Amino acid sequence: MNLKVGNSRYTIPITAIKESFRPVVDNLLVDPNGNEMIMVRGQCYPILRLHRQYHVETSITDFTEGILIMVEHDGKSCCIFADELLGQQQVVVKALPNYIKRKKRITGLGGCTLLGDGNISLIIDVGSLITNVDGL
């Protein structure tokens, strides 16, 4: 599934996605540490703002304007907040360039892919995102 945050595009493997929805304000919670959470059908899930995690500039920071994508890995779930969904498509996973790999392991990025319009989309590795991000 491709999604958009600001000018960047990200791809999440469809197998990791449980559902996507637009949140209702009443269901949002914030704990004393500032972690945002959402109540869905009696269960509480942490929210990960992609734009904040990756410092992407976007005009959409309000939960009611964007979309939440619930992902699961190894029994752990969280909701990823993005601007909008771009649709589902099959992609070829390409490795990030060697220079970048040598420089740093980027939290939660598994690689990248070329979209039909020539744009590059970054592929999110849900497992490493869930385990490596604080507050999840």
Next chain:
Amino acid sequence: MKNEAVLDLFEEDTQKGKYLTFLLGVESYGIEIAYITEIVGIQPITEVPELPAYVKGIINLRGKIIPVMDVRIRFKKQETEYDDRTCIIVIDIHDISIGMIVDSVSEVLSIPEQEIVPPPDISKNQKKYIKGIGKTAEEVVLILDCEKLLEDDELDLLTKTESS
């Protein structure tokens, strides 16, 4: 037979002593032509998170994904808007491809070895990226050490954490 050997030697040497010069502000820089794969205009850049500021992101160059570095930021110069003179010089060093964003590309110069002098020992930081200073008829060209441009990260990180 003898002639062929001479020819081979000549071919090998055609790239030697030639430098592509480009502008960064008012200074002229040169890189050895052997490193250069190609020069392209500015392209849409996909940002990649969690990287140093000078790594602008990645570009799609005919299906090959290569990282691009803004040389201005790398050299701690003022960042400028990209325009139609802005170029990406794609270089290839030890099988690592990287694009360098520069203000504009000037020309290919032949600078004989005896016209290149080592940089002065003023500051250790500056000497790092400059391999030598080439003298031509009108100007001086700072010759970049491409390999140093890619390495030295640990040092960079250290200074960054110290300052922050």
